[in-house]
Amino acid sequence: MKRFGKFLFGAMLGGFLGSMIVLFYAPESGSETREALRYRIEGFVNQIKDAVKERRQQILEEIETYKEEA
Secondary structure (H helix, E strand, C coil), X not given: CHHHHHXXXXXXXXXXXXXXXXXXXCCXXXXXXXXXXXXXXXXXXXXXHHHHHHHHHHHHHHHHHHHHHC
């Protein structure tokens, strides 16, 4: 248990230090970074929605094919 505690402390310290370094060396302000992240997430969500619509259409076409064969 003692080793795990040391590991957990090291992981938390490393995460904290890493996040501080990223904040200091960020090329954009916080609001610009959030806006860029929001834009990327919206693009990713739209890609997922398009893929779901396409796959749904494929499945419906396969169902129709099986209905015609039966």
